[in-house]
Amino acid sequence: MNAIARPDSASDPVFGKPDERELRDRMKRDLPADTFKAQTWRVVWFLPMQLINWGGIAAILVLDLPWYANMGLALLVGHTLGCQGLLAHEVLHGALGMSRRWQNLFGWLGFGPFLVPPEFWRKWHNVVHHGNTNAGDVDPDSFGTLRRYRTDPKQKKFTRLAPGGGAWYSYLFLTYSFTFHAQLVLWFQARRRKQFKGFDRKKAIRQSVVCLALWVALAVISGPLAVFTVIVPFMAANALAQAYILTNHFLRPQTPTNNPLDNSMSLRTLPVLDRLHFRFSHHVEHHFFPKMPSTMAPRVRQWLETHEGDRYMAMPHGRALAMLYSTPRVYKTPTQLVDPNNPQRVFDLLPLQAEYAASNR
Secondary structure, three states, X not given: OOEEEEOOEEXXXXXXXXXXXXXXXXXXXXXXXXXXXXXXXXXHHHHHHHHHHHHHHHHHHHOOOOHHHHHHHHHHHHHHHHHHHHHHHHHHHOOOOOOHHHHHHHHHHHXXXXXXXXXXXXXXXXXXXXXXXXXXOOOOOOOOEHHXXXXXXXXXXXXXXXXXXXXHHHHHHHHOHHHHHHHHHHHHHHHHOHHHOOOOHHHHHHHHHHHHHHHHHHHHHHXXXXXXXXXXXXXXXHHHHHHHHHHXXXXXXXXXXXOHHHHOOEEEOOHHHHHHOOOOOOHHHHHHOOOOOHHXXXXXXXXXHHHOOOOXXXXXXXXXXXXXXXXXXXXXXXXEEEEOOEEEEEEEOHHHXXXXXXXXX
């Protein structure tokens, strides 16, 4: 493994290599040209997903089904809402082509249920997260470094919510945290971070409130059945999204260069789920080529396994979730995680690289 010096400390080496541009250029030369061609036709998948969502909610409200049937429908709707979000993620990166207006329409279908307006998602995810992946305290999707918690000790309590926090309620984190984190970014981080300069935060807040009002209206219409039309679908959709998002970066080192091989991780999951979830498991691949259709991501995976097998990391999905709950979330050093509430609890990330590198399969 190569290491380069951390920008603020020449004595503190950081895992990683600054060759991301070279790797992109090599892959573009080696892979077929249609690997990177937009696939607008895939937008048709929103139609069956919308039918499942609205049909499932209508069935719960009018068919007087037993509770277990309602629960099954609620989980189906929640899963489908999560899938819509994964496809909308591709849409808003431009992987399906289309004009910005059409992208926003499908972005609303996918992210509106999570209270996330499309333009906010573009700024937060496409610009700030992709541009600063696992970078110190700058990436809005990271719990950041120990320095942050030493500066503001009150934030230590917040880490107990997260997987690996040790509290019983940390096991509920996946069921609400995508929406919860989005609101934290919108209300607080977008107000004070320079990376959000020029973004119309107040407009995005108003839009989020409208989305929330629609959920509240559905809950009022549903009465006691809101457990199945609102609460369970909302929790299931959040859990599906976070089961991928949190595992993609939380077990990887912080790096001074934005190299997906070093700061991101892919997953290996069941083939049927991989297709249903629009290959979100191919996350290193996505960070190399954000506008690439997910259907083409296996080509990039194969190239990385062949040419960068010692560096490309894809952990089994179940194992990644288990590791998430057995490790702390804050960076003591770029390659070590620490629990700020228990500084003796430290986890070294580098052995995971050796264990789960593609060359070891």
